[in-house]
Amino acid sequence: MATIERAEVLVTSPGRNFVTLRITTSDGVTGLGDATLNGRELSVAAYLREHVAPILVGLDPQRIEDTWQYLYRGAYWRRGPVTMAAIAAVDVALWDIKGKVAGMPVYQLLGGQSRRGALAYGHASGSDLPSLFQSIRNHLDEGFKAIRVQTGVPGLGQVYGVATDQKPGARYDYEPAGRGVAPAEEAWDTRSYLRHIPTIFAAVREEFGYDLPLLHDGHHRMTPNQAAILGKSLEPYDLFWLEDCTPGENQEGLRRVRSQTTTPLAIGEVFNTVFDYQTLITEQLIDYVRSAVTHTGGITALKKLMDFAAVYQIKSGFHGPTDVSPVGQAAALHLDVSLPNFGIQEYMKHSDDTLRVFRTGYTFEDGLLHPGDAPGLGVEYDDELGATFEYSPAYLPVNRLQLDGSMHDW
Known part of the structure; x- marks a missing residue:
């Protein structure tokens, strides 16, 4: 039975900052998941690298539902954009792997x-x-x-x-x-x-x-x-x-x-x-x-x-x-x-x-x-090219009221 052998966090910035999780199984199948959180990208990258990737190694990549429950219900702290973006990246990468193993696009x-x-x-x-x-x-x-x-x-x-x-x-x-x-x-x-x-x-x-x-x-x-x-x-x-x-x-x-x-x-x-x-x-x-x-x-x-x-x-x-x-x-x-x-x-x-x-x-x-x-999601990542686009901080604007300068929802 194949297991998860490696989980890598890839950060690149080809015009926008993106955080990608790549999971590789012991039989060499890879899956990609998106973990991008605009303006807070490195927080999700750290959450994945420090807290999620280590506990994925050795798990069965075919057990998508169980892994989702493990990451959500198994942790004391739940919800929030950082946690849910990290869980999403794992989930989507596992669906990508499942599609490739089945030889089918994920929608099938x-x-x-x-x-x-x-x-x-x-x-x-x-x-x-x-x-x-x-x-x-x-x-x-x-x-x-x-x-x-x-x-x-x-x-x-x-x-x-x-x-x-x-x-x-x-x-x-x-x-x-x-x-x-x-x-x-x-x-x-x-x-x-x-x-x-x-x-x-x-x-x-x-x-x-x-x-x-x-x-x-x-x-x-x-x-x-x-x-x-x-x-x-x-x-x-x-x-x-x-x-x-x-x-x-x-x-x-x-x-x-x-x-x-x-x-x-x-x-x-x-x-x-x-x-x-x-x-x-x-x-x-x-x-x-x-x-x-x-x-x-x-x-x-x-x-x-x-x-x-x-x-x-x-x-x-x-x-x-x-x-x-x-x-x-x-x-x-x-x-x-x-x-x-x-x-x-x-x-x-x-x-x-x-x-x-x-x-x-x-x-x-x-x-x-x-x-x-194409089997899986149908997206492939170019490591060599991605490494040439280094991360740099980028933020959405904030809103202040024209009348008095107080903060407002953007």
Whole structure:
């Protein structure tokens, strides 16, 4: 019987910082897992190296469920982004190994395909309407069939999630993690935002019509009452979803939003376990689960979460920015094509350097993503090239209120 012989933590930075776990079995089969936690990457790397990797050696790599329980329930300290990212990396690497041993892509082990591919949405943004319209056209030219719309706000400077440089014919995905020893600071004013956003969606619908699915991310910046106001004001523009309208850890706050608007709600990219969703799902306060495989305990945990959500007609909308590595994106795609309650998949194309370090088998065609049919996840890691991109600190920006400079949710 094969056992786990080695667990290596690989840190590379081909444009973004990534943490990858590679597990090797005694018969030479390898599996990759994503352990990237944006702005806190080295904390997960240390957790894996110092606390997880040593206890994996000698375990049976085929016992995925038991290993997940061992790492989660066996430890005194549970949950949290660092722990769950580490567990996710182990879990995904073991699914990669199981697929390779079986000679099948992971989605076949999850029950096979439920669809031809996963509908993806891209990130269109602009500091004003002309640049936003150009960004939308660029994404449509790339083949996207659904678009997230983010915009600058008059009177504010740089706004998180909004690109300032849009060129005809070239899709630009905003990279918000700035290199440096501390985060950049941005100014924010919620009242200006609430006045401005409905005018943007009115203009986008006038220009592009109502057939195009449109999404918007509130980045946790509103109180429940403010979120309800925004959801109501956006109803005429038929959004696919309003994402992270208010901090989701206050699960009861979503009752206020839900009672006041019919705009579909998506939440959860900063959640780590099913317990973060318990009230939201059982009371049907959301429509889409936004977790990433990388940050929610891996394929094993997210599959169970989506089975729970399916009972309440809630669909998936997995987190897929470029600070989830191609390994994490591939893991999401295997779930996407197999889940009966799939909704949509976020997709930001990684940099050319990243895709040289992580050689991927997934495809994007006619608006749909597919994980490919290679055994396992379908991603390979180039050690030699990865070693040339050294880690450097990078952080998402922080928000301060424009009025008085006090800290605010970003």
